[in-house]
Amino acid sequence: xxxxxxxxxxxxxxxxxxxxxxxxxxxxxxxxxxxxxxxxxxxxxxxxxxxxxxxxxxxxxxxxxxxxxxxxxxxxxxxxxxxxxxxxxxxxxxxxxxxxxxxxxxxxxxxxxxxxxxxxxxxxxxxxxxxxxxxxxxxxxxxxxxxxxxxxxxxxxxxxxxxxxxxxxxxxxxxxxxxxxxxxxxxxxxxxxxxxxxxxxxxxxxxxxxxxxxxxxxxxxxxxxxxxxxxxxxxxxxxxxxxxxxxxxxxxxxxxxxxxxxxxxxxxxxxxxxxxxxxxxxxxxxxxxxxxxxxxxxxxxxxxxxxxxxxxxxxxxxxxxxxxxxxxxxxxxxxxxxxxxxxxxxxxxxxxxxxxxxxxxxxxxxxxxxxxxxxxxxxxxxxxxxxxxxxxxxxxxxxxxxxxxxxxxxxxxxxxxxxxxxxxxxxxxxxxxxxxxxxxxxxxxxxxxxxxxxxxxxxxxxxxxxxxxxxxx
Numbered sequence: 414x415x416x417x418x419x420x421x422x423x424x425x426x427x428x429x430x431x432x433x434x435x436x437x438x439x440x441x442x443x444x445x446x447x448x449x450x451x452x453x454x455x456x457x458x459x460x461x462x463x464x465x466x467x468x469x470x471x472x473x474x475x476x477x478x479x480x481x482x483x484x485x486x487x488x489x490x491x492x493x494x495x496x497x498x499x500x501x502x503x504x505x506x507x508x509x510x511x512x513x514x515x516x517x518x519x520x521x522x523x524x525x526x527x528x529x530x531x532x533x534x535x536x537x538x539x540x541x542x543x544x545x546x547x548x549x550x551x552x553x554x555x556x557x558x559x560x561x562x563x564x565x566x567x568x569x570x571x572x573x574x575x576x577x578x579x580x581x582x583x584x585x586x587x588x589x590x591x592x593x594x595x596x597x598x599x600x601x602x603x604x605x606x607x608x609x610x611x612x613x614x615x616x617x618x619x620x621x622x623x624x625x626x627x628x629x630x631x632x633x634x635x636x637x638x639x640x641x642x643x644x645x646x647x648x649x650x651x652x653x654x655x656x657x658x659x660x661x662x663x664x665x666x667x668x669x670x671x672x673x674x675x676x677x678x679x680x681x682x683x684x685x686x687x688x689x690x691x692x693x694x695x696x697x698x699x700x701x702x703x704x705x706x707x708x709x710x711x712x713x714x715x716x717x718x719x720x721x722x723x724x725x726x727x728x729x730x731x732x733x734x735x736x737x738x739x740x741x742x743x744x745x746x747x748x749x750x751x752x753x754x755x756x757x758x759x760x761x762x763x764x765x766x767x768x769x770x771x772x773x774x775x776x777x778x779x780x781x782x783x784x785x786x787x788x789x790x791x792x793x794x795x796x797x798x799x800x801x802x803x804x805x806x807x808x809x810x811x812x813x814x815x816x817x818x819x820x821x822x823x824x825x826x827x828x829x830x831x832x833x834x835x836x837x838x839x840x841x842x843x844x845x846x847x848x849x850x851x852x853x854x855x856x857x858x859x860x861x862x863x864x865x866x867x868x869x870x871x872x873x874x875x876x877x878x879x880x881x882x883x884x885x886x
Contacts, residue, residue: 440885452727453510471725505529525567583629592626624648630693637740645692653690655680688747745783754787760882774819774867795835819867842878
């Protein structure tokens with residue numbers, strides 16, 4: 414996969430992420446999970462320099478909010494309860510999936526709730542706060558978002574496209590059948606839709622209908638002349654996964670024919686990394702504004718006893734995602750717990766990334782199987798201040814040299830393997846802002862590419878030094 418353009422701009426006032434072309438984004442690193450027992454996470458980076466995070470609490474009885482100046486800081490940030498469910502009537506049960514948006518100088522939280530006398534009469538509601546700091550001031554109940562169908566509805570999100578604010582949400586239509594579909598409508602104000610909603614997605618693929626027929630949890634990012642809407646499908650167990658709808662930025666978004674659906678999930682459970690049921694995502698940006706960050710929940714185990722909705726252990730996670738050469742998003746796989754991986758881009762062949770193919774390490778362009786080109790830079794197996802490069806999709810496998818060739822192989826615990834898989838991280842030999850990796854057991858030999866394959870070789874010429882230099886992304 415080639416990085417065609419790295420991020421840019423968070424259009425906070427519009428309540429969505431709008432990316433603009435820039436240079437390749439520098440590497441970021443976070444530690445997962447970010448927050449235990451917090452599902453349906455929504456994180457926004459505001460113009461005041463703070464990230465604001467809300468999510469579903471497993472008791473389904475309140476709306477919580479926290480803020481920090483860094484994404485990782487949200488993990489330890491104090492959490493405030495900004496609203497509690499009613500004791501009777503509407504908004505008295507199943508407080509689900511809050512989202513926080515800043516619109517026209519005010520904060521809004523969209524959420525779903527049931528009734529005390531019918532906990533499954535789920536509808537969408539809105540809170541408003543005029544304070545500059547949403548953790549201060551008071552939250553006013555703007556009431557229910559009225560839709561033509563008075564049926565089960567949830568997961569409202571809002572975005573602006575070509576000057577029009579839209580609401581996207583999930584709702585049941587008895588005429589369609591059980592489960593939920595995705596709908597879209599323009600808005601006259603932050604709590605009112607106008608016109609006839611468009612039904613833009615119905616769960617039809619087998620991966621959308623496991624356990625339940627579900628399209629829900631929409632999130633929007635705009636890039637490369639297109640509008641991308643992720644959504645979640647199937648029951649909220651290990652079958653939960655993310656799909657993708659795509660529309661041209663010049664199309665009429667209210668025309669269902671403008672939207673095409675991915676034939677396969679774009680993000681799903683991964684047994685190798687022990688991540689199950691990833692979904693209900695949102696988008697934000699890194700602290701420097703240059704990298705796209707996927708925010709989502711999952712569980713660290715597959716098997717659940719009883720109803721998944723009663724299992725409290727969905728947790729908030731974050732990881733960087735990238736863009737394919739064709740301008741579509743590439744989310745890769747839900748990475749293992751711990752530090753998030755990075756990619757190594759060739760310094761002198763900048764469309765190519767280090768990846769493994771049949772376990773042989775090489776550089777290649779257009780690596781659409783993103784995880785093949787992602788490595789966790791961890792404490793060196795050989796110690797001594799070294800680092801090791803662990804495969805993302807084969808945890809426990811490391812980049813190591815064998816007969817001076819670079820391979821991705823399982824750690825067999827031997828002293829030889831530990832030494833072969835350990836490198837000293839150096840300032841880039843061709844550019845000090847980049848990196849080079851020197852073998853610990855063969856000093857003077859560096860990871861370098863030659864005819865697109867990776868070797869541990871000595872360097873002497875300017876070409877050698879460039880071949881042994883990589884940019885972390």
